[in-house]
Amino acid sequence: MLFRIISLWVIQSLFLIAAPLVTLEKNETVVLLGDTFFERDYRAGHLETAFTLATAGKNIRVRNLGWSGDTPRCESRSYFGPPAEGFERLRKQLAEIKPTTVICCYGAVDAFQGEAGVAPFITAYDKLLEMIKITCGAKVVLMTPPAVSRDATRFPSLAGHLAERARYATAIEELAKAKSLGFADLFSLMKERDWQTINGVTFTDDDYAAIAPMLVKSLGLAQSSTAQHPSLRETILAKNHLFFQRWRPQNEIYLFGSRKHEQGRNGAEIPQFDPLIAEKEQLIFGTFPNN
Numbered sequence: 001m002l003f004r005i006i007s008l009w010v011i012q013s014l015f016l017i018a019a020p021l022v023t024l025e026k027n028e029t030v031v032l033l034g035d036t037f038f039e040r041d042y043r044a045g046h047l048e049t050a051f052t053l054a055t056a057g058k059n060i061r062v063r064n065l066g067w068s069g070d071t072p073r074c075e076s077r078s079y080f081g082p083p084a085e086g087f088e089r090l091r092k093q094l095a096e097i098k099p100t101t102v103i104c105c106y107g108a109v110d111a112f113q114g115e116a117g118v119a120p121f122i123t124a125y126d127k128l129l130e131m132i133k134i135t136c137g138a139k140v141v142l143m144t145p146p147a148v149s150r151d152a153t154r155f156p157s158l159a160g161h162l163a164e165r166a167r168y169a170t171a172i173e174e175l176a177k178a179k180s181l182g183f184a185d186l187f188s189l190m191k192e193r194d195w196q197t198i199n200g201v202t203f204t205d206d207d208y209a210a211i212a213p214m215l216v217k218s219l220g221l222a223q224s225s226t227a228q229h230p231s232l233r234e235t236i237l238a239k240n241h242l243f244f245q246r247w248r249p250q251n252e253i254y255l256f257g258s259r260k261h262e263q264g265r266n267g268a269e270i271p272q273f274d275p276l277i278a279e280k281e282q283l284i285f286g287t288f289p290n291n
Contacts (some may be wrong), residue, residue: 021182021220029061037146038066042155044205045237050212054221056288071109072124094135104137107145107168141182144169147190148201155200166176184218229287239280246273
């Protein structure tokens with residue numbers, strides 16, 4: 001009898017481990033929301049490629065809303081105004097995109113504030129999550145920030161910073177539990193590895209290639225090799241370039257801002273990126289014709 005109970009417990013445990021962190025249905029729209037870590041994948045493409053392979057056949061649309069240096073307060077998104085302006089900009093974008101799932105990755109910037117910054121960070125994060133809920137009702141996954149370089153000789157200012165990232169990762173986990181949200185612990189998968197990086201915190205292309213399977217694993221998704229789909233990453237990069245121009249066009253101040261009286265008429269051209277983006281997505285979806 002005891003053997004049967006133990007066996008049942010082992011089977012149930014394995015099932016729980018194998019279960020994906022978030023269940024994605026066909027034709028969902030997933031937003032990657034965060035700071036530099038997500039934004040730089042526009043140029044790398046490794047994270048989204050791995051995610052696309054892990055969800056092959058489901059025709060998942062991915063929209064990368066990463067913004068360098070951003071926090072849950074949306075300071076980086078505000079351009080010339082206060083953080084509230086960036087917060088409202090994000091709200092409008094989410095309302096337009098209508099994501100069904102949002103994967104948030106914040107904490108890298110706030111971690112430099114140390115222990116004193118944890119409470120304000122969580123307060124701001126909670127406000128952001130409430131806005132997401134009200135705006136689009138999407139499922140949300142909170143991902144811990146990535147690790148940093150462990151080479152304190154090259155980057156002396158990062159001595160001890162891994163511990164601060166760990167502190168914020170724990171706070172994010174507690175927030176996810178409190179709000180019954182998905183939690184993806186990317187930090188724990190990365191922390192023991194020596195990352196090359198550009199400046200200690202910004203990752204190289206090779207770093208992104210190595211991080212990609214870890215990101216997929218943190219989400220509880222099955223990993224798949226890119227070897228059978230050599231052109232997929234290039235197509236994703238082309239799609240992301242078009243989408244970047246769609247939501248962050250050059251000279252936006254002239255198109256939609258305080259100087260739109262000069263060139264505002266050209267703002268009508270921005271939605272013309274949509275069919276071009278859709279065309280690239282059909283190529284991405286067509287990569288998996290038998291799924």
